[in-house]
Amino acid sequence: MSNLVVRSITGALFVAVILGSILLDDWYATAVFAAFMILGLVEFNKLFHSQRTIEIDWRIGTLGGIVIFTIAVLTLYQVLPIACYTLIVPVILIMMLTELWRKKKNPILNSTIQIAGIFYIVLPFFLVTEMNFHDHNFNDFKPTEGFFMPKVGGMFLLIWTNDTFAYLTGRLIGRTKLFERISPKKTWEGTLGGVVMTIFVGFLIGTYFDTNETLGFWIGAALIIVPCAILGDLYESLFKRSLKIKDSGSILPGHGGILDRFDAVFFSVPFFMAWASIYPYL
Known part of the structure; x- marks a missing residue:
């Protein structure tokens, strides 16, 4: 079976799981995001578990991230009082203090990498969870006005569109390298294909889906997501190149690891949420 076929099957299942959970209920989506977040944390921390200059304990970084995500989500759902958000900082400090007893080289660098995992993986997954929670619980959707689609679902569609059509266009007509030093396979032609199709899908979402947002919002979102997705992809390529690895993992056949599949999401989510x-104030 060719890599493109394997990649397509995995991608279709991946889309079905995420988009299906978003459309069903916010609790389902939260569970799915939590699962991917945990897998991503394990993957990230294990990459640095036995490097020459960095020796982090992957269990500490993973457990700390899970605790922080759990506190944030339970506070969001009002299971815990809002004051519990303040517990996140002590958890981060405890993660840092564990270096006192580990007796490994470069303790400051080890702590920095673990905290970077919180910002790079846990924070984006929580922001996605928060947006989806508000979409399901506070927005006044009118199903008669179009197909129901929470904003988070639309965001994922834009990211996937850019990723898919940049890949396909690059394979078909890609010639001019985009950033050869970091990612030799990415081309300007592929990038342009992703841009055009992402804007087109933004138009479709804004026109035919009930998202509680205007067409202008989705065109703007497409224009914001495209550069964020590209830079997120390039940053993860830089990250892998510095570690001398091809993929961050192998859990997703044809795609690599969790970080490989969510690299564009990690960079797009904060900017999409800001947009x-x-x-509403523009």
Whole structure:
């Protein structure tokens, strides 16, 4: 079976799981995001578990991230009082203090990498969870006005569109290298294909789906997501190149690891959320 076929099957299942959970209920989506977050944390921390200059304990970074995500989500759902958000900082400090007893070289660098995992993986997954929670519980959707689609679902569609059509266009007509030093296979032609199709899908979402947002919002979102997705992809390529690895993992056949599949999401989510917050005031 060719790599493209394997990649397509895995991608279709991946889309079905995420989009299906988003459309069903916010609790289902939260569970799915939590599962991917845990897998991503394990993957990230294990990459640095036995490097020459970095020796982190992957269990500490993973457990700390899970505790922080759990506190944030339970506070979001009002299971815990809002004051519990303040517990997140002590958890991070405890993660840092564990280096006192580990007796490994470069303790400051080890702590920095573990905290970077919180910002790079846990924070984006929580922001996605928060947006989806508000979409399901506070937005006034009108199903008669179009197909129901929470904003988070639309965001994922834009990211996937850019990723898919940049890949396909690059394979078909890609010639001019985009950033050869970091990612030799990415081309300007592929990038342009992703841009055009992402804007087109933004138009479709804004026109035919009930997202509680305007067409202008989705065109703007497409224009924001495209560069964020590209830079997120390039950053993860830089990250892998510095570690001298091809993929961050192998859990997703044809795609690599969790970090390989969510690299564009990690960089797009904060900017998309900022756009969603600012747009009503424009």
